[in-house]
C-alpha cells in the first residue's frame with residue numbers, strides 16, 4: 158500500500174519528531190538530540206524533517222541550533238490529542254491529515270472500509286470543505302478545526318437529526334471549559350458566539366430502511382481566524398473563538414476537549430435518549446422565542462415564532478396563534494436582521 162504524504166508524516170518517526178518539536182515551544186531541538194532520542198541517523202532525521210516541512214508544518218532549520226517548530230499552538234499534533242483524551246469511544250483512532258478535500262469524504266471512505274465507531278479524521282486544511290446543500294465551508298490552513306467523527310448508533314434512521322445536537326453541545330462545552338465562552342445554538346446546525354456563526358455541522362448518513370450503517374459527524378469550528386480571514390460574501394456574520402475570547406487557541410487542546418465532550422454527550426444520549434440533549438439544547442438556543450423565517454433550498458418557507466424543538470429534533474414554529482408547524486430541514490433567519 159502506498160502511503161500519502163499526510164500518512165507518512167503522521168506515523169512512525171516523523172510523528173515522533175513532530176512530537177519532540179511540539180514539546181519544546183520556542184526552543185530549537187538539535188538534530189543530534191533527535192537522532193539520539195529516536196535511534197535514527199542524522200540523515201534520517203533530516204529526511205523526516207524535510208517531509209514534515211513539505212506537508213506544511215512550520216519548521217525552521219536553525220544552523221548549529223537544530224529545528225524549531227514555530228507557532229506550536231497552530232499545529233495539530235495527533236499523538237498529543239490521543240494523550241489528552243479521556244473518552245471511551247470517540248477518538249479511539251485518530252487520522253490526521255495536512256490537507257484534504259473534505260474530512261467528511263475521507264471519514265465516509267474509512268467507514269465503508271470498516272473503521273470502528275469513534276474513528277476521527279482531522280485535517281489542517283480542506284480544499285473542498287462542505288456545508289449543507291452543496292455550500293462551501295471556508296477551511297484555510299493553520300487556523301481552525303475541521304474534523305469528522307464516525308459513529309454507528311443503534312437508532313432508526315429517522316432519529317439521525319438528533320445527532321447534530323450532540324456535536325453542537327460538545328462545541329459549547331469545550332468553549333466554556335477552555336475559554337469561558339458562552340455560545341448559543343441556532344437550529345439546526347449553527348453555533349454562534351455573540352450572535353455570529355463560529356462553527357457549523359454537517360452530518361452525513363449511510364443507512365438501510367430500518368438501520369443506520371454509520372453517520373459522519375462533520376464539525377468545523379473557527380478557532381484562530383481573524384476578521385480579515387473571512388471572505389466578504391458569507392451568508393451570516395461570522396466570527397472565531399479567538400476573536401471572541403481575545404486569545405490564541407491551542408488547536409490540539411481544543412480538538413481533544415471537543416472529542417471528550419462529544420464522547421460524554423454520545424454516552425448520555427445512548428443511555429438516556431434525546432430528552433437530556435433536547436433540554437440542554439433549549440437552554441442554549443438562540444432560536445427559541447424569536448420571530449423567524451425558515452426557508453428550505455431557496456424556497457420562501459414559513460414565518461412565525463420558534464417555540465422549541467420536538468422529540469425528533471424538528472423545529473416548532475407558531476405561524477399563527479395556536480397553529481404550530483414542524484420543520485424538519487431548512488435555514489433559519491431571525492426576523493429583524495443578524496444571524
Ligand code: BT5
Nearest residue numbers: 259261286287288289292294295357358375377391392395
Ligand atoms: C455548515 O453548512 O455550517 C456545515 C459546515 C460543516 C463543516 C465541516 S468541516 C469538517 C467537515 N468536513 C466538511 O467537508 N464539512 C464538515 P451551512 O449551514 O450550509 O453553512 C455554509 C455557509 O456558511 C456557507 O455558504 C457560507 O456562507 C458560510 N461559511 C462558510 N465557511 C464559513 C466559516 N468558516 N465560518 C462561518 N461561516 C462560513
